[in-house]
Amino acid sequence: xxxxxxxxxxxxxxxxxxxxxxxxxxxxxxxxxxxxxxxxxxxxxxxxxxxxxxxxxxxxxxxxxxxxxxxxxxxxxxxxxxxxxxxxxxxxxxxxxxxxxxxxxxxxxxxxxxxxxxxxxxxxxxxxxxxxxxxxxxxxxxxxxxxxxxxxxxxxxxxxxxxxxxxxxxxxxxxxxxxxxxxxxxxxxxxxxxxxxxxxxxxxxxxxxxxxxxxxxxxxxxxxxxxxxxxxxxxxxxxxxxxxxxxxxxxxxxxxxxxxxxxxxxxxxxxxxxxxxxxxxxxxxxxxxxxxxxxxxxxxxxxxxxxxxxxxxxxxxxxxxxxxxxxxxxxxxxxxxxxxxxxxxxxxxxxxxxxxxxxxxxxxxxxxxxxxxxxxxxxxxxxxxxxxxxxxxxxxxxxxxxxxxxxxxxxxxxxxxxxxxxxxxxxxxxxxxxxxxxxxxxxxxxxxxxxxxxxxxxxxxxxxxxxxxxxxxxxxxxx
Numbered sequence: 132x133x134x135x136x137x138x139x140x141x142x143x144x145x146x147x148x149x150x151x152x153x154x155x156x157x158x159x160x161x162x163x164x165x166x167x168x169x170x171x172x173x174x175x176x177x178x179x180x181x182x183x184x185x186x187x188x189x190x191x192x193x194x195x196x197x198x199x200x201x202x203x204x205x206x207x208x209x210x211x212x213x214x215x216x217x218x219x220x221x222x223x224x225x226x227x228x229x230x231x232x233x234x235x236x237x238x239x240x241x242x243x244x245x246x247x248x249x250x251x252x253x254x255x256x257x258x259x260x261x262x263x264x265x266x267x268x269x270x271x272x273x274x275x276x277x278x279x280x281x282x283x284x285x286x287x288x289x290x291x292x293x294x295x296x297x298x299x300x301x302x303x304x305x306x307x308x309x310x311x312x313x314x315x316x317x318x319x320x321x322x323x324x325x326x327x328x329x330x331x332x333x334x335x336x337x338x339x340x341x342x343x344x345x346x347x348x349x350x351x352x353x354x355x356x357x358x359x360x361x362x363x364x365x366x367x368x369x370x371x372x373x374x375x376x377x378x379x380x381x382x383x384x385x386x387x388x389x390x391x392x393x394x395x396x397x398x399x400x401x402x403x404x405x406x407x408x409x410x411x412x413x414x415x416x417x418x419x420x421x422x423x424x425x426x427x428x429x430x431x432x433x434x435x436x437x438x439x440x441x442x443x444x445x446x447x448x449x450x451x452x453x454x455x456x457x458x459x460x461x462x463x464x465x466x467x468x469x470x471x472x473x474x475x476x477x478x479x480x481x482x483x484x485x486x487x488x489x490x491x492x493x494x495x496x497x498x499x500x501x502x503x504x505x506x507x508x509x510x511x512x513x514x515x516x517x518x519x520x521x522x523x524x525x526x527x528x529x530x531x532x533x534x535x536x537x538x539x540x541x542x543x544x545x546x547x548x549x550x551x552x553x554x555x556x557x558x559x560x561x562x563x564x565x566x567x568x569x570x571x572x573x574x575x576x577x578x579x580x581x582x583x584x585x586x587x588x589x590x591x592x593x594x595x596x597x598x599x600x601x602x603x604x605x606x607x608x609x610x
Contacts, residue, residue: 161211165204165218165252169225170197176261176281177230183268184221184237186252187290190264190275193257198232200225204252217248237269272308291326309346327364335372347383355394365405380405384461388468389415396452406461411452413467418450426462427549429521440499440518498609503587505605508533522547526562526577540565541591545577556581564593573598581607 173179179198181188186204193199206217223236236254253271258264265284266273273285278296284303285292291308294301297315303322310321312330317337321328325345332352339357341348347364350357353372361380368376368387373394378385379401388410389396398419400407406426411417417432421443428436434445443465445454456463503514507530514528528541543562558579564572573595581587587607592600 160209161214162205162207163211163214163218164206165222166202167223168199168201170199171225171227171232172197173227173232173262174230175259176263177232178263178265179232179256179258180234180265181254181256181267182233182235182237183252183254183266183271185250185270186236186254186268187271188254188256188266188268188273190256190258190266190278192260192277192279192296194259196259198259198262199257200234201255202236202252204236204250206248206250208248209246213246213248217250221250221252223254273303376400384408386410392451398452398454398456400454400456402458402461404460405458407456407458407463409454409456409463409465410468411465415452415467416447416450417445417452417454417465418447419445419452419454419456421445421454421463421465422457423461423463424459426458426460428463428465429549430463430465431467432465436499436518438499500610502608502610503528503605504608505603507531507603516545519544522549524558524560526560535568537569538567539572541575543575543577545579554583584609 175196202223204218204221206214208214208217220238220240221236223234226233234254260279262280263282264275264278264280267286268290269287270289271287272290273287273292275283275285275294275296278294278298280298282300283294283298285294286304287308288305289307290305291310292303292305293311294303295313300318301312301316302320303310305323305326307325308323309326310323310328312319315334316332319330319336319339321341323343323346326343327346328341328343328348330339330350330352332350332354335353335355337355339350339354341350341358342360343364344362345364346361348359348361348366350367351369353370353374354368354376355374357368357374357376359366359368359376359378361383363382364380365383366378366380366385371387371389372391373389373396375397376387377399378387381403382405383402384405384407385400385402386408387398387400389412391412392415398409400409421428421430423441428441428443430443432445433447434443436443454465456465499518501516501524503516505512505514510531512528512530514526516524516526518524524545524547526541526543526545530539530541532539541562541564543560545558545560547556547558559577561574561576563574566572573593575594576592577589579587579589585607586605588602588604590600590602
């Protein structure tokens, strides 16, 4: 068997390492750039359409009547010939037709025959006010600064979209990027497959639709009609003043706060794996229904719980708010609070922190009744707890004493704390003990704990002289 000479072997190894470590230097050897700046005039109130391939597109407003376009591109390929081919393919084409300026710097051809190459560039537009815009770029960002017009459409396959200004209709789509808005918008549509959607409305938005597959949605400001959908992300709405809101998230929390109610309000909120936190002014009159399959409901608005404690019915007469909220695996909080100050865009996180202070840890629905079974003087003894309200239970225990030939009755109330600690939940309260022979015996203080979901223990401290405390431990059955 013949072996390769050492020089040939080592030379091939060095070439391989050079290509592996320095691919750009080995493959992309030629670089060139392209630049142009053009000026156009169209009918006032006309439109500008941009079709770009890899460019970042930036739009600003000018006080003049003309449209200024600046295009910069840089290409790198294996040879100067390939670089020139790229310049020819992406050479911008400008078409003016009365009220329309069309700018195209894209290609419909496949350029794989050129081998490896790299392209980068930008298109900067300066347009008069009231110029409608339609921007499409395959892999670049879209940014709008102080724009004032009727319609803006921005689409990018891989990039962020940011808008600042005033517009009547704003339509944004990105496959992989964030969408941010700050300004005045009447109709706002935002779709992203992988990214966050953030907006601050200076004035009430008439219609908002926001959809994100993987990323959160955060809105700050009044919305008259809104549809919000997330697959994996939280939805947070702040500074609402009424309107119709429909929101759903598969894996994430939903929180919303209304600083005031100026018009009839409707809310439909759904989550599969997340908690719902809703905050209304104290004077809101709410009707509707709240449901959770594996969580807890907390509210300080008038209503009544269902039989199993995992539903709550709001029955306010002459209601100006309708709420229908449900979650499969999470808790629901519907709370009244004072007016929440309108938060600027930069301090939105601070307001979210304030809202998150009310976040509840999900656990099992509160039972309507609890039956306790324990031993008293070697006899099976029952105790009953019946729910009066959120975490508040009336209690009753019947104990027969063979030593005293007397029947004792304990009546009282306990409050169950809303948090669990390592499969433990605690409660405390008090009551009065009666007996058939002595009548009213003494008041007492009670402290108890639930273990897992079927055991309990209690300590009873009589408020009397020379009467020692007693303990009991046994089985707990929820109804």
